[in-house]
Amino acid sequence: MISVQEKLKEKGLKVTPQRMAIYNAVVKLNNHPTVENIVDSIKIEYPSVSVGTVYKVLNVLVENGLLRKVKSEKDIMRYDAMMEHHHHLYCNATDRIEDYEDMQLDTLVKDYFNRKKIKGFKIQEVKLQITGNFTT
Amino acid sequence: MISVQEKLKEKGLKVTPQRMAIYNAVVKLNNHPTVENIVDSIKIEYPSVSVGTVYKVLNVLVENGLLRKVKSEKDIMRYDAMMEHHHHLYCNATDRIEDYEDMQLDTLVKDYFNRKKIKGFKIQEVKLQITGNFTT
DNA sequence: ATGCCTAAAGATAATCATTATCTTTTGAGA
């Protein structure tokens, strides 16, 4: 598992405490935090952090493949540190979003679209948006 | 096929020319128009239309099950007049979004999740977000 | 280790989609 520092260097980006803190916050918060969540979390360590910086850093991390954007029902952006192919469980009752990995399902879908092509469209990725309710 | 007028009356909503025009614009534009697209389209018939009104009407139509919101990669809301269960094809190159209906696929997915439950989660709907490129 | 230089952080203003507010207009039942 390659570290954040290494990934940043690889891309020619400077390793700064803010970038580390923001990345780690997304990993730690882990349930697809909003910018607000991230700012709150970081304020504990870095009370002086600027909101603009958080936005900038998040964009840099997304552009360089360290984080992903996740769009929720509301029009606030959320972030995900899980970079492998996966699906999302959306809760109807709350705004909770959880990652869902299922290679068996991926195979099923892949096979299906290998057999049945969509005419006029070349598929690159298929992601499932599973809505429902958490029972726990 | 029940008409828009009837649907509005059914819900106790007044039938106004603006509501008709906005609904018809979404149907006519058909490729998941943005509010801007809709306003432009309507300005031809109703040059005096207010943008605020378009937003309000769209929200009313969504709340009453006449339209759906579709979120795109950008953070601008788009609208869809297709109310039946369906999936979306997202183009990587352009911002084109197309509806995709596939009952065979729906059956496959439904059967899969009937056999393999997600623990701690009750599924209500599964929608596929198919990204790729239009070849036409 | 020190200095230099550019990238990044901080602070603040600006933007832009969307919503709220308030007044005027109008659909539709009596």
Added chain:
DNA sequence: TCTCAAAAGATAATGATTATCTTTAGGCAT
């Protein structure tokens, strides 16, 4: 036709995100 609440129009406000400008600090060369 009259009435009245609901809807439209106009405009201001909001709130997330981006841009701008100044200050700070990584990190490479000396």
